[in-house]
Amino acid sequence: MIEFTLNGKAVxxxxxxxxxxxxVVRDTFKLKxxxxxxxxxxxxxxxxxxxxxxxRTCMTPISAVSGRNVTTIEGLGTPDELHPLQAAWxxxxxxxxxxxxxxxxxxxxxxxxxxxxxxxxDVDAAMSGNICRCGCYVRIKEAVLxxxxxxxxxxxxxxxxA
Amino acid sequence: MKAINMSRRKFLKTSSVVGGxxxxxxxxxxxxxxxxxxxxxxYGFVPNAFLQITPxxxxxxxxxxxxxxxxxxxxxxxLIGEELDVHPQDMEISFAGVHRDYKNPDFGVQGTGGxxxxxxxxLPLRQVGANTRxxxxxxxxxxxxxxxxxIATESGHVVVAGKRFxxxxxxxxxxxxxxxEQAPLKLNADFRYIGTEFSRVDAIAKxxxxxxxxxxxxxxxxxxxxxxxxxxxxxxxxSVDKSGAQNMPGVTDVxxxxxxxxxxxxxxxxxxxxxxxxxxxxxxxxxxxVDTSTVRQDYAExxxxxxxxxxxxxxxxxxxxxxADHVIESEYWAPYLxxxxxxxxxxxxxxxxxxxxxxxxxxxxxxxQGLVARFSGIPVEKVRAHSTYLGGAFGRRGTLTHVIxxxxxxxxxxxxxxxxxxxxxxxxxxxYRPASLMKIKAGVKNDGSITAWQAKRVGGNITPKTLExxxxxxxxxxxxxxxxxxxxxxxxxxxxxxVDHSSVEGLYEDYxxxxxxxxxxxxxxxxxxxxxxxxxxxxxxxxKEGMVDELAEKVGMDPVQFRVxxxxxxxxxxxxxxxxxxxxxxxxxxxxxxxxxxxxxxFSTDVAEIAEVSVEGNEIRxxxxxxxxxxxxxxxxxxxxxxxxxAVMFGLTAALYGDLDLEQGAIKQSNFHDxxxxxxxxxxxxxxxxxDSGTEPTGVGEPGLPPIAPAVxxxxxxxxxxxxxxxxxxxx
Ligand code: FES
Ligand code: FES
Numbered sequence: 001m002i003e004f005t006l007n008g009k010a011v012x013x014x015x016x017x018x019x020x021x022x023x024v025v026r027d028t029f030k031l032k033x034x035x036x037x038x039x040x041x042x043x044x045x046x047x048x049x050x051x052x053x054x055x056r057t058c059m060t061p062i063s064a065v066s067g068r069n070v071t072t073i074e075g076l077g078t079p080d081e082l083h084p085l086q087a088a089w090x091x092x093x094x095x096x097x098x099x100x101x102x103x104x105x106x107x108x109x110x111x112x113x114x115x116x117x118x119x120x121x122d123v124d125a126a127m128s129g130n131i132c133r134c135g136c137y138v139r140i141k142e143a144v145l146x147x148x149x150x151x152x153x154x155x156x157x158x159x160x161x162a
Numbered sequence: 163m164k165a166i167n168m169s170r171r172k173f174l175k176t177s178s179v180v181g182g183x184x185x186x187x188x189x190x191x192x193x194x195x196x197x198x199x200x201x202x203x204x205y206g207f208v209p210n211a212f213l214q215i216t217p218x219x220x221x222x223x224x225x226x227x228x229x230x231x232x233x234x235x236x237x238x239x240x241l242i243g244e245e246l247d248v249h250p251q252d253m254e255i256s257f258a259g260v261h262r263d264y265k266n267p268d269f270g271v272q273g274t275g276g277x278x279x280x281x282x283x284x285l286p287l288r289q290v291g292a293n294t295r296x297x298x299x300x301x302x303x304x305x306x307x308x309x310x311x312x313i314a315t316e317s318g319h320v321v322v323a324g325k326r327f328x329x330x331x332x333x334x335x336x337x338x339x340x341x342x343e344q345a346p347l348k349l350n351a352d353f354r355y356i357g358t359e360f361s362r363v364d365a366i367a368k369x370x371x372x373x374x375x376x377x378x379x380x381x382x383x384x385x386x387x388x389x390x391x392x393x394x395x396x397x398x399x400x401s402v403d404k405s406g407a408q409n410m411p412g413v414t415d416v417x418x419x420x421x422x423x424x425x426x427x428x429x430x431x432x433x434x435x436x437x438x439x440x441x442x443x444x445x446x447x448x449x450x451x452v453d454t455s456t457v458r459q460d461y462a463e464x465x466x467x468x469x470x471x472x473x474x475x476x477x478x479x480x481x482x483x484x485x486a487d488h489v490i491e492s493e494y495w496a497p498y499l500x501x502x503x504x505x506x507x508x509x510x511x512x513x514x515x516x517x518x519x520x521x522x523x524x525x526x527x528x529x530x531q532g533l534v535a536r537f538s539g540i541p542v543e544k545v546r547a548h549s550t551y552l553g554g555a556f557g558r559r560g561t562l563t564h565v566i567x568x569x570x571x572x573x574x575x576x577x578x579x580x581x582x583x584x585x586x587x588x589x590x591x592x593x594y595r596p597a598s599l600m601k602i603k604a605g606v607k608n609d610g611s612i613t614a615w616q617a618k619r620v621g622g623n624i625t626p627k628t629l630e631x632x633x634x635x636x637x638x639x640x641x642x643x644x645x646x647x648x649x650x651x652x653x654x655x656x657x658x659x660x661v662d663h664s665s666v667e668g669l670y671e672d673y674x675x676x677x678x679x680x681x682x683x684x685x686x687x688x689x690x691x692x693x694x695x696x697x698x699x700x701x702x703x704x705x706k707e708g709m710v711d712e713l714a715e716k717v718g719m720d721p722v723q724f725r726v727x728x729x730x731x732x733x734x735x736x737x738x739x740x741x742x743x744x745x746x747x748x749x750x751x752x753x754x755x756x757x758x759x760x761x762x763x764x765f766s767t768d769v770a771e772i773a774e775v776s777v778e779g780n781e782i783r784x785x786x787x788x789x790x791x792x793x794x795x796x797x798x799x800x801x802x803x804x805x806x807x808x809a810v811m812f813g814l815t816a817a818l819y820g821d822l823d824l825e826q827g828a829i830k831q832s833n834f835h836d837x838x839x840x841x842x843x844x845x846x847x848x849x850x851x852x853x854d855s856g857t858e859p860t861g862v863g864e865p866g867l868p869p870i871a872p873a874v875x876x877x878x879x880x881x882x883x884x885x886x887x888x889x890x891x892x893x894x
Contacts, residue, residue, distance in 0.1 A: 015429070016411065023431040027386075032378035033371020035553070037504050038585040042834040045504060073371035082370065089369035093361045093800055096808055097231030098368025099375060099504040099553030124843035131834060133504045133554050134231045135811025137845035139804070 004065045006031075007075030017063035021055075022046040024062050025072060033073040033102045037131070044130030047103035048072045054110035056129070073102035076109060085109055088143040096134035104130045108144045117149050211263035212242065212290050215298075219318055219330030221246070222254045226264035227283070228274040228525055229257070229364060230503075230555035231808070232863040233801035236362045237280050238287055240797050244355045245291030245348060247315040248329075250363050257549035260528045271636060273526035275560060275693065277765035277861025280797055284858050288347055296345035298329050301336035350795070350856065359800040364551070376523040376550045377582060379510045385414060386430040387571045387581040388437040391422040391591045393828040395690055397444040399423065406439035414577070416440075419570040421563060426575050430582060449688045449827035457824065458495070460685050461599040461620045465493070470618060470683035473661035474670060482614025482677030486605025488716045492709060494602075495888040496701035498822040499595040500829075501694055502837065505553020506588045509568040512578040517544045520568070523552035525560040529635035533562055536638040537569040556812070557693030561593045561631045589837050590829045593631075594822065595694030596622045600669065600705040606713040612675040612728055617705070619669060622686035623662035624693060626653040631692075657684040664693075668702035668868060672735060672763050673710065673728045689824070695812055696864040699764040701889070707760040707872030708887060711879065721876065722746060722759050734792050734855065735761060735768040741853060742770035742790045749774070755785060758877025762868040765861030767793040771810070771869040773846075775877035780893045784814060784846045784874055789866060791850065794857040802862050803850040809866030810848050815840040817871035821890050 003012040006029060015024050020039075025031050025048070037045030039058045046058040049071040077083030082090065085105050095101045104127065111118055111126035118126065123144050132140065214222040223242055227234045239250035258264045264272045268282035295315055302320040303310045312322055319326040350356075367373035392399070404416040407425050412432030417424045423442055427433035464470075483489055509522040511534060520534045531547035534540070552559055568581040583591070598621040605613040630649040633640065656662040661682040670680050694700055714724035722743045729736040739761050751757055754776050761770035774786040789806045796802045819838045823830040831837040875886040884894060 016431070019429075019431045023429065027429050027431075030380060031371075032374070032380070035375075035505070036377065036582070037506075038834050040585070040833050040835070043504070043585075043839075077370060079366050079370050079372055082366070086366075086369040090361050090365040093365050093804060095231075095362070095365055095368035096233070096804060097229075097504065097552060097554040098364065098373050099551075101368050102371040105369065127842045131504070131839045131841060133502060133556075133812075133839055135808035135815075135840070135845070136804070137811060137840075137842045138807050138848050141842060141845075 002062050002066050004062070004067060005069045007071055013062065015062060018061045021048065021057035021060045021062050021065055021070065025057070025070070031072050031074050035099055035102060037100065037103070042131070043100070044103040044107060045100050047106040047130065049106060049110055052110065052113060054107045073106060076105065083109065084147050085112070085143065088146045092139050092143050092146070094136050094139040094143050096136055100130060100132045100134075104132065104140055108140070111144070112148060118144070120145070211258070211261055212287070213246070213294055215329055215333050217330045217333055219328035220254060221248045221252065221318060221329070222256055224256050224258045226258045226272070227266070227279045228523070228527070228549060228552055228555070230274070230523070230525070230552035230559065232279075232805060233362055233798065234274070234279045235364055236801055237797050238283055239363055240355050241283060241287040242291040244353060245288045246295050247354070248318045250355060251360060252318060253363070255363055259549065260531050260547050271526065272528040273560070275525050275557065277767070277863040277865065280859040281766065281861060285347075289344070292345040292347050293341050293343065297336050297339055297341045298332055300339055301332040302327065305332055305335050356797050357795060357799070359798060362801065373551050375505050375553045376510065376521055377505055377508045377553070379521040379550065379580065381510065381512060381578050383578050384510070384580050385426050385428060385575065385577045386433045387424050387426045387568065387579050388430070388433040388584075389419065389422050389424045389567055389581065389587075390437050390440050390442060391587065392444040393590060394444065394447060394450050395591070395827070396449060396688055397447045400443045400445050402440060402442035404440070406441075407436040410436035410439065415575040417571060417574045419567055419574070421567055424567065424571045424581075426571060426577065426579065430580070434584070447688070447827070452687045452824055452827050454823045457597055457687055458599075460687070461597070464620045464683045464685045465599055465601055465618065468683045470681040471659065471661050472679065472681055473663065473666050474678055474680040476679070477675075477677035479614045479616050479677045479679045482675065483603070483605045483616070485607075486613040487608045488713075489603065489605045490709065490712050490716060491601065491603040492712060492887055494600045494705035494708060496598045496704065497820065497889060498597045498689060498824075499694055499816060499820045500589045500592050500822060500837065501554075501556040501558035502588060502839065503552070503554025503556060503558055506585060507564040507583040508581060509562070509565045510578070510580045511565070511568040511572040513538055513540065513572050516540060517546070519546045519548065520565060521548045521550055522562070522565055523550045523555075523559060524562055524565075525552070525555055525557075529562055529632060530565045532635040532638040533565045534569045536634055537566050538573050542638050556695040557697070558593065560628070561690075561692050562635065563631070585834070586832045589822075589831055589833065593627065593690040593692040595700060596624060596665070596691045598701045600702065602669070602705055602709040604709055604713055606717055608717055610714070610717050610719045610724055610727055612673055612713065614677040615670055615673065615675050616679050617666070617669045618681045618683070619666050619702075620683045620685055621665065622689070622691050623656045623665050623684055624691045624697070625662045625664065626656060627691050628693070664698045666698060666702065668699035668762065668764060669706055672706065672732060672761070674731045695809070696764060696867040699762060699864070699868040700816065703760065703762045703868035704871045704875065704887070704889060707762065707869070708875060708885065711876050712885070725761060732763060735763050738768040738770045738790050738792050738853065741851065742772060742788075745788055745790065745851065746772050756877040756880040758873045758875065758880065760869040760872035760876060762865070764865045764868055767791065767860045767862065767865035769806070769865045769869050771873045773870065773873040773877050775874055775881065777878060777881040777893065782818060782874065782878055782891060782893065783844075786847045786849070787870065787873070788849045788851065790853065791862070791866065792853040792855050793862050793865070794855055794859045796852050796854070797859055799852055802852055805862040806850045806866040807848045809864065810870050811840050811845060813867040813870035814846070814874070817874055817889060817891055819890055
């Protein structure tokens with residue numbers, strides 16, 4: 001039995017401890033916002049925050065998140081209450097097919113938590129693990145830089161602890 | 163949390179319809195007895211295909227085309243909303259199931275592709291909107307006791323003497339009236355939404371993880387399936403020892419299916435780990451003797467020794483070449499490519515009580531329905547096919563072998579099945595952009611006029627394989643023998659009699675000369691082939707534009723001016739080139755950066771691109787791309803820009819990295835480490851200039867791709883003196 005915190009709620013699962021977090025979140029806890037893209041840590045579609053840090057959860061066994069805080073796109077904002085990054089994504093019509101975007105937004109949120117005023121090169125470096133096959137990079141970067149510098153209070157406590 | 167409230171705007175819902183209201187469709191069928199699409203409730207009037215307006219003034223649009231990122235829900239929502247006077251963001255947009263009224267007017271079947279949607283639906287969907295509006299106005303006139311002439315409409319409301327009444331108030335009366343068939347359409351000058359910019363209607367769902375893709379479907383009792391397939395296309399299972407997988411935790415079934423061995427488990431990860439224990443053997447097939455070097459050698463020999471089949475023969479090429487002051491001949495190569503959409507192939511199939519449901523993101527949901535019927539034996543009318551968002555497609559989601567697999571597994575295991583391909587499956591067991599060897603021999607006079615254009619292409623054709631995949635789906639009742647016969651026939655026809663035009667499109671059309679020939683030699687090594695974003699244009703553009711650069715250089719002319727001079731017969735392309743020329747004149751690239759230019763006509767749209775490039779060591783860096791596009795009326799200019807930006811990135815991935823190797827018939831690459839996709843740090847800035855030519859809209863999903871590789875090649879030539887004629891680009 002492994003226990004951790006998922007979007008602020010305590011959860012437990014008896015899934016095999018070697019199961020990647022991505023599949024436990026999707027299949028066991030039925031949160032489908034985080035996506036499968038490569039299963040090998042190469043594309044970022046599965047990005048969630050573990051204690052505030054962007055992590056490739058297709059490669060993270062749940063044994064490694066025991067007792068930790070996991071945040072998914074569902075924990076960042078909702079259609080009625082968008083996180084500022086999500087609002088910028090909407091405003092700039094960033095998504096095309098949309099499949100990579102949960103991962104993109106989670107990587108961006110983690111970057112801004114660490115570095116609220118990133119340079120263009122910082123954004124490139126932080127986002128280089130996230131592939132967008134539709135090629136929305138120009139807008140993703142613009143959206144991140146638009147939000148940079150605004151106050152982002154999401155999960156600030158955990159972020160600082162991490 | 164600093165939250166931003168966006169709740170006024172509706173986001174795209176894929177849930178089923180509840181409640182009633184006015185349902186209208188002015189069908190191409192024109193028949194009110196046709197069964198409703200599965201998503202729609204049947205309350206009210208002429209139950210049919212596109213619109214539903216409920217008493218609480220919810221306006222729902224059933225979008226007949228598939229949303230794969232190209233913005234079709236926004237685009238088509240804008241067309242219908244324009245005439246209905248409802249803002250597209252204020253509609254709920256649902257995906258259409260299978261229904262005869264949802265056929266693509268361009269194809270005659272329910273399918274999405276070929277950058278056709280806006281062009282094909284531009285007038286028909288506006289007409290649906292206009293007819294519905296007229297009906298609501300008529301109903302309002304009766305209910306309010308005023309004349310039709312006193313009524314205006316605005317944002318989902320009827321307006322009479324300054325007072326607003328929601329459309330929903332009149333649906334009861336409207337349901338009793340007969341709709342006009344040809345209500346007048348707005349003049350372009352009166353457009354409120356067409357041509358304006360607002361965020362995509364699916365942006366909120368896709369920024370919050372709430373957009374539902376095929377992979378996200380979760381139904382009660384669902385089990386997960388993973389299939390082990392032959393590494394070599396077409397090889398059938400010879401033997402397998404199932405015991406290694408059978409006893410793994412969660413595994414319920416290990417089943418032989420047509421494509422290999424399926425492992426079924428309660429959870430995906432259990433199926434995946436168990437499947438890795440299998441080590442099946444496969445029958446031998448001819449492809450097993452083929453390496454990339456075999457393909458290249460066979461193509462080169464065919465280019466040299468075989469005449470091929472004629473696609474185009476205009477004027478007198480021999481005389482044209484003789485009259486030239488210079489003749490240049492060059493060969494160009496493009497490799498096999500995978501589409502690699504971010505969402506890998508998947509399908510969910512449930513078979514229960516002689517009926518079936520299938521969920522999948524496809525470029526033709528009717529084909530999913532047909533395949534489930536064919537492979538389950540359930541009559542097609544008892545198969546409910548549900549569309550979802552597509553996590554990218556680019557031509558890949560027209561081939562639905564995963565639906566066949568899920569159906570076979572659901573039948574054999576007697577369980578609802580969610581079947582998912584891995585990335586390795588996607589790259590190794592896919593359907594591919596054909597490899598191509600092209601040769602162009604062209605003549606030019608010293609005054610810069612082209613005297614002859616002789617083109618030839620060697621490679622496989624996409625149409626026979628596409629038929630092989632589509633026919634069983636579209637004609638579930640047709641016997642296997644008949645289908646095999648017809649597919650075989652199409653293969654022979656394209657090998658020996660006529661050219662599959664998609665194999666050579668874009669190789670010769672754009673430039674003026676009276677003397678042109680295009681010949682084609684089919685050499686096919688049995689790797690499955692299909693459409694890939696911009697199809698033949700994805701490789702022919704490099705040959706055609708590369709040759710034009712060489713001709714211009716030969717006669718000492720500026721290559722852009724050379725293009726202007728030689729496109730007099732294609733005025734829209736000519737204009738796009740001229741606008742590009744003006745842009746380029748204004749540009750002052752920094753030291754060490756070079757500008758390359760290319761243009762191309764495809765899918766009825768004209769595009770020119772200017773690439774700003776530097777070369778450091780052996781590395782090509784593209785810093786900025788300026789894209790000039792004429793696609794007629796830009797229904798939503800921001801969506802057009804997005805498609806151009808995306809096509810540039812997709813084309814750059816192919817130009818700089820895209821390569822698949824065959825080793826003893828198997829694809830060598832497997833995931834994003836050896837099949838790289840452009841990443842943010844390598845992505846250029848993209849400027850898009852849309853030319854407002856005011857004509858009906860033409861394609862935007864694909865036409866941005868063809869010019870980018872030749873534009874980069876042209877810049878690299880300036881930087882290094884090397885002509886790049888082989889994809890992906892490698893500097894010597
Ligand atoms: S799915 Fe995890 S990095 Fe690609
Ligand atoms: S929006 Fe399609 S992969 Fe990024």
